[in-house]
Amino acid sequence: MRQFDNSTIRQLSHETTISHSPTETSKLAQDLASQIKPGSILALCGDLGSGKTTFTQSLAKALGITQRVTSPTFILMRQYPLPQSSGMFYHLDLYRIGSPEDIKSIDLEELIAEGTNIIVIEWPEKIETILPPHTLKIYFKTTSATTREITLSSL
Ligand SMILES: Nc1ncnc2c1ncn2[C@@H]1O[C@H](COP(=O)(O)OP(=O)(O)OP(=O)(O)O)[C@@H](O)[C@H]1O
Numbered sequence: 001m002r003q004f005d006n007s008t009i010r011q012l013s014h015e016t017t018i019s020h021s022p023t024e025t026s027k028l029a030q031d032l033a034s035q036i037k038p039g040s041i042l043a044l045c046g047d048l049g050s051g052k053t054t055f056t057q058s059l060a061k062a063l064g065i066t067q068r069v070t071s072p073t074f075i076l077m078r079q080y081p082l083p084q085s086s087g088m089f090y091h092l093d094l095y096r097i098g099s100p101e102d103i104k105s106i107d108l109e110e111l112i113a114e115g116t117n118i119i120v121i122e123w124p125e126k127i128e129t130i131l132p133p134h135t136l137k138i139y140f141k142t143t144s145a146t147t148r149e150i151t152l153s154s155l
């Protein structure tokens with residue numbers, strides 16, 4: 001399986017990796033973690049059960065978050081302090097919202113503007129218009145019970 005090691009995300013733009021198991025999806029997240037800087041926004045696109053939360057849990061762990069990261073489906077957003085940083089790791093799941101209006105209780109633009117947070121958004125299509133151009137999009141596609149095609153967009 002393709003590893004991200006020292007190469008840049010840019011070089012991997014539009015490359016598709018095939019993950020054959022949740023463990024491989026976790027490994028991909030770990031490899032990507034070294035490229036994720038404070039201020040990064042990740043938009044995870046893909047159907048139900050395509051691996052977005054699995055990826056997020058491993059990314060959080062690789063970033064040093066020791067709390068268990070659980071899906072925020074019913075509460076829209078969970079937050080975890082980032083170790084050795086003033087920023088937070090925010091995990092949003094917007095599956096249940098209808099329009100950007102539904103998250104006005106969360107000042108997402110402010111969290112983005114702070115520039116110190118890492119923000120991971122499942123179902124980002126719902127708020128596409130407010131995501132900044134530097135958002136890294138990752139596409140998850142279910143191709144069998146155990147395989148997923150994972151593609152990084154350009155930066
Ligand atoms: N290669 C794989 N990568 C990731 N998950 C896999 C893979 N193969 C099987 N799975 C299974 O698919 C499921 C993925 O669930 P997960 O909650 O991560 O998806 P999701 O994209 O967050 O879904 P939702 O849109 O409902 O939030 C898990 O049960 C996991 O065990």
Ligand SMILES: [Mg+2]
Pocket residue numbers: 052053054071093122
């Ligand atoms: Mg999920």
